[in-house]
Amino acid sequence: MTASVHPLPELVSFLDSLPEPHILCDRSYRILAANAAYRANCGRPEDLIGRKCYEVSHRYPVPCDQAGESCPLARSLISGQRERVVHLHHTSSGESYENIELSPVRDAQGEIAYFIEKLEPLPVARGFADDKGLIGRSQAFRAMLELVARVAPSEATVLLQGESGTGKELAAKAIHDASRRADRPFVAVDCSGLTETLFESELFGHEKGAFTGANTRKIGLVEAASGGTLFLDEMGDIPLTMQVKLLRLLETGTYRRVGSTELIRADIRLISATHRPLKTLVENGQFRQDLFYRVNAFPIGLPPLRNRRDDIPLLAEVLLGRVAPERKLRIAPEALASLVAYDYPGNVRELRNILERASLLCDGDTIMPNHLPDELLQPAATAMDDDLTRGNLPAAPALTPETAAPSDEEIAAALRNHTGSRKALATRLGISERTLYRRIKGLEAEEGN
């Protein structure tokens, strides 16, 4: 039986028949009824009925829009229609992201009298207890998550744009997991690692004898992803000649294996990612405009970590639990202050690496400043001077999608001067480690010519 204080028996019994958690509120945010699914999720009737929805879900003393979040009830009162938002809610299993759908219910005079709120857990971020999901609470992160949640159930082609280590692959996987294709394959392809000749046969497969070394017939990644999602990472690195083939696949929905004349129908959803500004590449003639419009149907920007600094304490805590699950490590306030002040050219990946290293250096249960790398402990200018005296590269300005990738000369100079690991160098250049390897390979090939 639905718990309620309201004499609306038909509506209340209808709510109780619904499997998803639902509540009925009045215009002043008061919960009038909660169905069984909601009570199982969020608490006993005496803790719910008559209380304000923002107190129950958020533990806020004021409505969400006065606490810096968007409030679907306030929005619905203005728009007069159904509103959807993504909120972080307190549930019986801890904090978790929920899709909230709020529908107004009108009285006989046509005035909005009540609201029905439906809650659905968001498969794109199953809460922080999950060992893989996206983590964040900041405004910039929520705006990104809301787009991810909205586009996931559709078939739209998505372009994820953001610096290296901002979580593009994690977001792509989240979209796949929340889509109708979730139980089919998610196939990730690193386009920067593929040479021109490999690109076509890897993507489309080849027939036996199609070229020297093709001893057997091989299915391509498009076929392997059939029914699921194909994730093309580092889309900006696809050579122009291959862009034509990709465009044809997207336009016709068909492709041919190398060495075959048979047309095969592709059943994939495409998600691509880039840390390079595709628009600038189009202007420079390095990326086809027609392909750009195809892949850019639904762009989502992933914010760099330094633009969502308020997420660092939460990220640090959850990531520490992920890198050292068997230990109960905590972070000393001084160490946390250094973590929050740092700029993270390598974004969340760099934070994760810093925490992994700190957990290995820490014998006790508290991460102290001396477990953190030097560059976090010095003011920016001092860190840079120090680096210069050691002959290391000064921290490169972090690459944003608006700025260019480092030139070959910059990479060659960085390689000559850098004494640390390749991982550290990639971080400083603001590119992923695999991109650095590819660029070094390119430089070596040039030197060999």
Ligand SMILES: Nc1ncnc2c1ncn2[C@@H]1O[C@H](COP(=O)(O)OP(=O)(O)OP(=O)(O)O)[C@@H](O)[C@H]1O
């Ligand atoms: N919001 C986040 N919450 C939790 N972990 C994250 C988040 N963003 C990134 N990470 C972690 O940071 C690392 C890098 O993430 P990911 O590979 O998705 O980044 P990327 O943008 O695809 O990087 P690249 O452009 O270099 O391929 C992974 O270990 C991932 O789990």
